[in-house]
Amino acid sequence: MKVAVLGAGVVGSATAYMLAKDGHDVTVIDRCDRPGMETSFANGGLMNPSDASPWNSPGTLKRLGKMLFYSNSPLKINPSAIPSMMGWGLRFLANSTYERHRSNMISNIRLASLSLDTLRKIRETDKLNYDETTRGTMRVFPRGGRMSEFVQMCREMQEWGIQFEVLDQAQILEKEPCLAPVIDRYVGAVLFPNDESGDAHKFTNEMARLATELGAEFLTNTSVLGITKASSTYISHVVTSNGDIRADAFVLSLGSYSPIFAGPLGIKLPIIPVKGYSVTVELNGWRGGPTRPVMDDKYHAMMVPMGDRLRMGGRAEFAGYNTRVDAKEGRRVLNDILKILPALASHVNPDSALNWSGLRPMTPGGPPLVGPTPYTNLFLNTGHGPLGWTMACGSAKLIADFITYGRVLNNRVDPTNYAL
């Protein structure tokens, strides 16, 4: 079957690989000059099913109120973005009940775990280079924080296969000696031994390489201008800056831009862009940093080793489709990390750091939209929010299975449930 995948981010590229592996004739369309140049470019790099809890846990409204008035808040809402996010915001809050949050968290865990299993299977057969670490991730909790509440949530996640260990100060230092200068700030940590990390951009290009080796074609520098329907249930072609592309099936994986192309077809996708920042510094051989990703629960900041680099990330900003890199925000990310890893200051030059921002394609519930649409040959694989790298291989496998084995083709998308 000829399948066109719209978007070559981590989600679209993994989808192309899975489809090519199933024997399809795959064409991927992307406006950039190579795969993974937008949100999948310099994200946090965590491949962490342990982070499956959606952002809107019970009590969200109260926490949001507090965060918005805190001067160094990791969350910002740009007033100009408010009108376009009203409906989405109400649905976000509606998903913050205990029951809905729990059900969304379980969906995320299942998809993220499938993703990790799928990634490990790919690694068994294909050598991939993406600066990965497989030593788990660690979340550290400052005094007066929410460690006991978090550990309670970990117990709930454990029922769904998420393993964790609670660490005291001595155990933290045994695992991550770099935290010695600030250890008195922390009451403890939670280690997730099964989590992994890596460079999502490199991984995206590895997926594209494998897909290409299997015959897939990547049409880069090619913008999707519209999706044309032949009838109320069938897509005929995609209009691009390089001509029309016809196919038997189409997969929409344009990240935050997916709703713009689904809307004219009558499909209202509940996805909005949520901006985030990362800063990447070269370590030039310095080995004094963490050996696995470490997240500070107070600053909502993370530091992730990636080969000879350290990636730091965090912050969430509702600013519409604005991707301008704000150096001040990058500086804040770096400053938050210097509070955890002061020794970094004398080993990096902030002026040569890579400051980056990207748009998380967020759904109001948390789980992405993976599945069929009212058009029998149009499929969604989008809306992965803060977990797109974590879920990419799993949702790619689901959609490829769906297209290959053709299950329930007339089913409609249920935006709250990725299960097909």
Ligand SMILES: Cc1cc2nc3c(=O)[nH]c(=O)nc-3n(C[C@H](O)[C@H](O)[C@H](O)COP(=O)(O)OP(=O)(O)OC[C@H]3O[C@@H](n4cnc5c(N)ncnc54)[C@H](O)[C@@H]3O)c2cc1C
């Ligand atoms: C600061 C930050 C940190 C993050 N950290 C993590 C993390 O640690 N772990 C994790 O799992 N996730 C993380 N995420 C989320 C993750 O990066 C995203 O969920 C993921 O990259 C989304 O992938 P995607 O393929 O759906 O979208 P994208 O990577 O944005 O891909 C969409 C593609 O569509 C293309 N495109 C768009 N419009 C058009 C058009 N009109 N025509 C042609 N092509 C088009 C773009 O060029 C792009 O390549 C983070 C995000 C941010 C912002």
